[in-house]
Amino acid sequence: xxxxxxxxxxxxxxxxxxxxxxxxxxxxxxxxxxxxxxxxxxxxxxxxxxxxxxxxxxxxxxxxxxxxxxxxxxxxxxxxxxxxxxxxxxxxxxxxxxxxxxxxxxxxxxxxxxxxxxxxxxxxxxxxxxxxxxxxxxxxxxxxxxxxxxxxxxxxxxxxxxxxxxxxxxxxxxxxxxxxxxxxxxxxxxxxxxxxxxxxxxxxxxxxx
Numbered sequence: 001x002x003x004x005x006x007x008x009x010x011x012x013x014x015x016x017x018x019x020x021x022x023x024x025x026x027x028x029x030x031x032x033x034x035x036x037x038x039x040x041x042x043x044x045x046x047x048x049x050x051x052x053x054x055x056x057x058x059x060x061x062x063x064x065x066x067x068x069x070x071x072x073x074x075x076x077x078x079x080x081x082x083x084x085x086x087x088x089x090x091x092x093x094x095x096x097x098x099x100x101x102x103x104x105x106x107x108x109x110x111x112x113x114x115x116x117x118x119x120x121x122x123x124x125x126x127x128x129x130x131x132x133x134x135x136x137x138x139x140x141x142x143x144x145x146x147x148x149x150x151x152x153x154x155x156x157x158x159x160x161x162x163x164x165x166x167x168x169x170x171x172x173x174x175x176x177x178x179x180x181x182x183x184x185x186x187x188x189x190x191x192x193x194x195x196x197x198x199x200x201x202x203x204x205x206x207x208x209x
Contacts, residue, residue: 004073006105007185014077014183015197020165022141025140025201026056029110030079030103031056032136038095039080049102050078055126056133057104059118067117076105081138081179088175092156096128101179103136140178145201147185151193155182158200171204178203 007014013025032176033053039046057075064070081101082090091097106115122130146167148158166172181200 003074004071004107006074006076014185014199016145016147018149020146020162021145022142022144022169022171022204024142027137027139029106029135031060031106031115031133032103033103033133034099034101036099039096039100040095046100046102049132052106052128052133053078053102053104054131055122055128056118056130059122060106060110060114063121064110064114064118067109067114071107071109073107078184079103079105080182080184082182083175083179090174092153101136103138106135124183137167139182140201140203142179142204143201145199148196148198148200149194150196152196152198155198155200159202162200162202164169166204166207170207172207174203174205 004138012023016023020031031053033049035045035049037045041047054075060067061075062071079102083099083101084091084094084097085099087097110118112135119130119133122128144162146158146162148155163173181199181203183201185199186195187195
């Protein structure tokens with residue numbers, strides 16, 4: 001039986017071209033965990049958060065087959081929402097100031113009740129505390145996005161291209177209620193830095209001159 005693959009079925013969300021485009025993203029549900037600090041810190045808060053995130057993701061995938069509406073699927077890619085207090089956008093020179101929500105998209109059959117079951121199941125069987133993992137609904141709305149190719153530290157170059165495109169199209173970034181968004185198409189443990197693929201997405205609004 002063919003497994004549903006979000007990247008293939010929703011290519012417009014996960015596999016944009018390496019040039020800017022404006023897109024409206026619908027409301028989606030996620031497994032989420034919140035934290036702060038440099039994601040590159042070895043054995044740091046971000047590393048521990050991802051382990052918890054994937055535990056719940058695979059609990060639902062492997063143990064949730066009796067849930068109403070269940071279908072076979074590929075676990076969607078890791079995503080992240082990033083911000084810094086008092087800064088519009090991201091300052092890549094001060095990663096220790098990062099605030100983040102790491103997320104993995106949920107299939108639509110996963111209700112809040114089913115999600116609570118997965119947390120309880122993992123807590124009981126793994127004998128660990130997963131209370132920091134939560135059900136997160138995000139209505140992203142109007143955005144600009146682009147595929148970034150290469151190291152994460154080179155993202156400002158791609159963001160500059162996106163911002164120039166917004167200027168030309170009469171739009172501006174809008175971080176008032178929404179966040180810098182990244183979708184990690186490549187696994188950095190298995191992919192050379194120069195070949196990494198990361199979707200970069202920013203919330204936008206029509207510019208009022």
